[in-house]
Amino acid sequence: MQTNWVPLFPDQASTFAWQVDLLYAYLIIVSIAFTIPIVAAIFFFGLKYREREKYATPEEMHGSITLETVWSIIPFVISMTIFLGGAYVYYNQYTPPKDPALEVYVVGKQWMWKLQHSTGQREINELHVPVGKKVKLTMTTEDVLHDFSVPAFRTKADVIPGRYTYLWFEATKPGKYHLYCAEYCGLNHSGMGGWVYVMEQRDFDNWLSGNVSGQTPVEQGRDLFENKLGCASCHAGGPQQRGAKLEGIYGKEVKFVGGGTATVNDEYIRNSILNPSGQVVEGFQPIMPTFKGQVTEEQLVSLVAYIKSLSGVTGSASSAGSTPTASNSAANTTTASHGNANTQASNPNAPAANSNR
Ligand code: CUA
Numbered sequence: 001m002q003t004n005w006v007p008l009f010p011d012q013a014s015t016f017a018w019q020v021d022l023l024y025a026y027l028i029i030v031s032i033a034f035t036i037p038i039v040a041a042i043f044f045f046g047l048k049y050r051e052r053e054k055y056a057t058p059e060e061m062h063g064s065i066t067l068e069t070v071w072s073i074i075p076f077v078i079s080m081t082i083f084l085g086g087a088y089v090y091y092n093q094y095t096p097p098k099d100p101a102l103e104v105y106v107v108g109k110q111w112m113w114k115l116q117h118s119t120g121q122r123e124i125n126e127l128h129v130p131v132g133k134k135v136k137l138t139m140t141t142e143d144v145l146h147d148f149s150v151p152a153f154r155t156k157a158d159v160i161p162g163r164y165t166y167l168w169f170e171a172t173k174p175g176k177y178h179l180y181c182a183e184y185c186g187l188n189h190s191g192m193g194g195w196v197y198v199m200e201q202r203d204f205d206n207w208l209s210g211n212v213s214g215q216t217p218v219e220q221g222r223d224l225f226e227n228k229l230g231c232a233s234c235h236a237g238g239p240q241q242r243g244a245k246l247e248g249i250y251g252k253e254v255k256f257v258g259g260g261t262a263t264v265n266d267e268y269i270r271n272s273i274l275n276p277s278g279q280v281v282e283g284f285q286p287i288m289p290t291f292k293g294q295v296t297e298e299q300l301v302s303l304v305a306y307i308k309s310l311s312g313v314t315g316s317a318s319s320a321g322s323t324p325t326a327s328n329s330a331a332n333t334t335t336a337s338h339g340n341a342n343t344q345a346s347n348p349n350a351p352a353a354n355s356n357r
Contacts, residue, residue, distance in 0.1 A: 009021065010151040010177075010178070011152045011173075011175065011177065012152070012154070012172075013152040013153055013171055013172055013173055013175060013177055013198065014150075014152070014153035014154060014169045014170060014171055014172060015169070015172060016089060016092055016093055016153075016154060016155070016169075017152070017153060017154040017172075019088075019089045019092070021154070022085075023082075023085045023086060023089055026082070027082065030078055030082070093155055093168075094157070094166075094167075096136045096166045096168045097134045097136060097168055100134045100135060100136035101130070101133035101134050102117070102118070102129060102130065102133055102134070102136070103117075103118040103135075103136050103137075103138065104117055104118070104127065104129075104135065104136070104138075105118075105137075105138050105139075105217060105298075105301045105305075106139040107139070107140060107141065107142055107297045107298050107301065108139065108140070108141035108142070108143075108146035108148070108159040108181070108185075108192075109141065109142040110185060110186050110188070111181070111185070111186065111188035111189065111191055112124055112125055112192060113125050113148070113179070113181075113192070113194060114298065115127050116217060116298070116301075117208070118216060118217060118218075120214050120215055120216040121208060121211045125179070125193065125195070126179075126194050126195055126196075126197065127194070127196045127197070128196075128197045128199060128207050128208075129171060129197070129198055129204070130171075130198075130199060130201045130204035131171050131173060131174050131198050131199065131200055131201070132170065132171070132172065132201075133170060133171075133201070134168060134169075134170050135168060135169055135170070135171070136167075136168045137166065137167040137168065138164055138166055138266065138301065139157065139159045139166070140159060140160070140161075140162075140165070140300075140301070141160065141161050141297065142161075142296065142297045143185075144186065145158060145159065145161060145183055146159040146181045146185050146192065147159060147181055147182040148179070148181070149179070149180045149181070150178070150179050150180075150196055151177075151180070152175075152177040152178065152196075153169045153171065153177070153196075155167060155169055156182050163267060164266045164267055164270065171196075171198040173198065174199055174200055174203075176195050176196070176197055177195065177196045177198065178193065178195065178196075179193055179194045179195055179196050180192075180193045181193060216305075217302045217305040217306070218302070218305050218306050218309045219306075220299070220302035220306075221302035221303045221306025221307070221309075222306050224295070224299055224302060224303055224306075225303060225306055225307075229294070229303075231243075234288070242284075242285070243284070243288065244281060244284060246307050246310050246311075247310045247311065248310070248311050249264050249307070249310070250264050250265070250269075250307065250308050250310070250311035250313045251264060251265070252264050254268075254281045254282075255282045256279055256280060256281060256282065257281070257282055257284075257286075262279065266304050266308075269303070269304045269307050269308075270300055270304055272288075273291050273300060273303060274290060274292045274295075275290060275292070276288035276289070276290060277290070
């Protein structure tokens with residue numbers, strides 16, 4: 001429902017939509033409050049001092065402490081309120097909740113969004129969520145950089161090759177809201193969008209049960225781990241095992257051969273699969289082969305979900321790398337480049353892959 005005459009703003013449909021709008025309104029008011037007096041003063045002084053002879057040599061001024069103090073303090077207060085307001089909204093938006101009611105894995109791809117619920121349901125270019133619940137998205141891409149954007153929720157985040165980014169929201173009213181890719185990603189970028197359906201819990205439960213769920217990400221991950229990729233032959237956890245025991249590893253700190261440590265999070269697990277020799281943990285030999293090119297991003301997401309489940313983690317309580325900016329920890333950024341080399345192998349301009357939209 002649009003409440004304004006000209007639909008300049010989309011619906012406010014998430015818990016932080018009003019905060020973003022309030023901040024934006026504040027910026028507009030500040031801009032107007034400066035622009036009008038400045039333009040008025042230009043005209044006023046232009047008229048008042050237009051007679052050249054009479055005012056040729058103006059009177060000298062010798063400074064005024066009061067004036068200087070006032071024009072320093074007022075802009076300081078204004079800029080600090082903008083900064084603090086912006087920081088508050090930003091941290092609120094980009095710190096995912098520790099206990100999301102719903103977790104969804106998102107893989108971007110030229111030119112579609114592939115989403116999977118932690119209960120197994122898959123969707124393409126559509127996302128169904130319950131109203132009034134915290135929803136957390138763990139996102140990555142198979143090819144180039146995309147950006148997951150839902151204007152009605154006033155939130156968006158880059159989806160970056162070779163790393164995980166997170167987004168969360170709590171929808172406040174049922175409805176159908178546009179979902180966009182907000183980063184130019186090739187020929188059909190403009191068509192890379194869809195809808196977020198916010199439903200009452202009851203309707204959402206119906207929707208969930210009415211959809212074939214198939215394997216959940218954890219089950220897929222276990223299948224890959226035990227059968228398809230054979231990870232279990234080294235990582236099953238017995239005394240004769242060459243690979244690390246993975247039970248309980250999530251969230252722990254590991255020490256690397258040759259110094260350095262890292263906390264085991266989504267990113268670390270992903271990098272360990274794609275680039276195992278880049279971060280050999282103390283007490284182990286660098287014998288694990290890389291799985292780069294053998295697993296898709298969707299399979300990686302499942303493997304990460306499975307390995308997390310071995311530590312009893314269902315929601316992803318990732319500490320590092322939770323923001324979509326460059327503030328990831330050093331351990332993440334150094335190894336992320338390897339993932340890039342892998343995923344960018346596909347041609348960003350290739351017109352293929354569009355048929356399965
Ligand atoms: Cu994907 Cu633009």
